[in-house]
Amino acid sequence: MRVTIELFYSPMCPYCPEAKKILLEIAEEFSEKIQVEEVNVLYSTGLERAEKYDVREVPTIIINGRTKVTGVPTKERLRKIIQQELAT
Numbered sequence: 001m002r003v004t005i006e007l008f009y010s011p012m013c014p015y016c017p018e019a020k021k022i023l024l025e026i027a028e029e030f031s032e033k034i035q036v037e038e039v040n041v042l043y044s045t046g047l048e049r050a051e052k053y054d055v056r057e058v059p060t061i062i063i064n065g066r067t068k069v070t071g072v073p074t075k076e077r078l079r080k081i082i083q084q085e086l087a088t
Contacts, residue, residue: 003030003085008039008050008060019059019072026078033086 007023009016020038027034039046041058049055053062061069061078064085069078 001086001088002033002035003082004035004037004064005082006037006039006049006053006062008041008046008053008055008058008062010041010058012042013058015072016059019061022073022075022078023061026075026082029079030082030086034082 005023005027007016007020009020023036027036039049041047041050041055050060053060053065053068055062055068057070059070059072061073063069063081067081067085069081073081
């Protein structure tokens with residue numbers, strides 16, 4: 001199974017770079033099993049996608065279109081969620 005992860009962010013957000021760093025480090029651990037997309041909510045296409053998932057704050061991570069993680073997650077939490085998604 002492959003996991004798709006969307007990181008909703010804003011360039012003005014002070015917390016988004018840390019969330020991105022953690023996400024990319026975890027993505028390296030799972031290599032080809034994860035596809036990461038970065039979605040800038042300041043662009044109209046990014047805003048439309050954010051509305052689709054009811055994203056109201058950044059950073060927000062959407063995993064496989066259903067699991068939502070807001071704020072900056074710990075590596076352990078994000079790793080556990082991804083492992084659960086891979087198992088389904």
